[in-house]
Amino acid sequence: MSRTLPVIHRIEEDDSGMYRVEYLDLEFGNGERRRFQRLHGRGHGAVVVVPMIDEDTVLLVREYAAGVHRYELGLVKGRIDAGESPLEAAGRELKEEAGYGARSLVELRELTLAPTYMSHSAHLVLARELYPERLPGDEPEELEVVPWKLDALHELILREDFSEGRSIAALFIAREWLRKEQR
Template identity: 35%
Template sequence: MTDVHNDDDRHLREELVSGQQVFQGRMLDVRCDTVRLPNGATATREYIVHPGAVMVIPLLDDGRLVVERQFRYPVGRVMLEFPAGKIDAGEPPLTCAVRELAEETGYRAAEWARAGVLHNAIGYSSEGIEIWLARGLTAGQRGLDDEEFLDVATATLDELLAMAASGELTDAKTLIGLMWLQNWQSGRWTLNWHRAA
């Protein structure tokens, strides 16, 4: 058995032999690469190159959380989730977080803290989702895109945890966001808060 902190991972690495772009869409870049495995054999890796995204955990002063209900076509159902969105080319993650929170919910935050990055589909996507917490919220006008339809709601942490336990809340980024929130609120993990620019 190996130590989880072992930095010598050369025996696990795969090397690119050749690559091909099989589809380029507005958001997704689908690749099919041939790689050399650690034992010298070759294999195929199909994956999506994604520009990255942000997710915001908006905390109201009374302890409730701002969430969204949005139809997600690939799974064919309305999902409950924290506000999130794709990072534009060259856009700093915090700028994206501020923009997405305002556009989707209408809220602006006085303080922000970066929790970390979530890699939600490491077997087939390069997407990393930056997790941000926002507090000191002020309500305002939303600015949804023409193709965006979602409801904004609020819930307590206990309500969201009960929905996760029952299987009603299944969005991976939202579940990881709840984990971050619980660990920060319990004092196990720390966050560095700063004022919004």
């Protein structure tokens, strides 16, 4: 079913804090009017990197997650700096967080975080042909690098210390992309 997008009658903005908040006065096709909020992050977007140390093994990093106040396993991820492409940002973040460079970087797709109220998205990048190389990053401590076999994702997704949705989605997307490529 194809629907016409709601009409935006007015947008008010609050440009303070970490996000810019927009208040949308909307009218839907059935005549219903509502006020929605939309968050816009600061910056130029984000990357989530799936670093493959070999054809069957991904590298995860364990880092402090302030939002849940624990150490969390996840993929390499970070912001895209001004003037960087998603692939350049992925290569830099991989060196900063995991201590590896990649000879092959492929953008698989874009992921949204919460599209019903946020504009935030992250570029999912597959990194292969890894080699040791470290850049200084903004992390307060060196991150632990944890290799994980793709055929054991069923175990990883049940761990309490692996809960970040982008990392979970990215691993399944990358695994399916790799399987398709091998056919």
